[in-house]
Amino acid sequence: MSEMHEKPARVTAGVTFAARLAFEGIGHRFTPHQATLHDVTLTAEPGEVLCLLGPSGSGKTTLLRIAAGIETQSAGRVLLNDREIAGPSVFLPPEQRSIGLVFQDFALFPHLTILDNVRFGLTALSREEARGEAMIALERVGLARYAGAYPHVLSGGEQQRVALARALAPRPAVLLMDEPFSGLDSRLKDTVRAETLAILRQSRATAIVVTHDAEEAMRLGDRIALLRHGRLVQVGTAEELYLHPADLFVAGFFSELNLLDARVRGGAADTPLGRFPAPGRNDGEPVTVAIRLSGFDVAEAGEGVAARILSRRFLGVVELLDLAVEGCDEHLRARIRRGQLPPGVRDxxxxxxxxDVLVFERRRESA
Incomplete structure (x- = not known):
């Protein structure tokens, strides 16, 4: 089993021509009374890595399966370079879509060699042509030396790269990846994600990656599409969604938050921690003030809002504080740099x- 930190070899052959994949008004139902997608309109631009992000049950994987042709939508159209590939009167089968799919569990055949796994879908080519294309794909992911080996001798990260090579071998216009790193050891994820992103850039395929991990989406995606309950909540870059979230759900997906109920007075929200601007809100309007855990500067008792440390957890680079503040019904949490406060200090x-403060309309339910 080789070290996962070894960088894969790079080849320049075998690139594809990236395509635009568009969803127009996509709806989907498993039963007449169970809608999984509601009027989703979204476009992955040529060569873009687009991350579909959201909690379990938000519709991410269903949208991916509709793009692949594994599921059929109940409304709307799917277009590849403005050509309809799935709609009311058109349905191209998966093998005719030029769309590759990397499954969550890699789905490698244990009885086939790595080379045979990669060339499995190259049925339109002669045996020698398929072998050549498969070797190019394996070289691209740095695993050509394992062509004659079997999947069980590879690490999880290496198996993921084989699955990626298999999907790239036919040179698809669009590559779909469903939670591709969820089965990996957490220590390997950063390395394998970085390798995968480099391979996607080099292959030039448009890629749509499903994940429930906001940090993973920020690391991988040129843009992120956040879904909730089958609806598209917000689309944008990582910076746009983090700095300018559309609502409390979006903000909470990208940051741990302290939530304080407040009312607007004179254009600002009054809280026990101070007054914070609430542009566009009316006087007397109930709002929720969200403060990121990293949004506090702390010091030994002095200027500022008085607080008492109830618990203090060492997390390596940072410490997590549980705090009591007069006027706050619930405890507050703060993340601070390790060593920022002396040991034993309480006040x-x-x-x-x-x-690090965001003001939204008053929360009605848990996100």
């Missing part, structure tokens, strides 16, 4: 970074 003062 501290807080100052809030305004850039």
């Amino acid at each position: 501290i003062s807080l100052n809030v970074n305004r850039s």
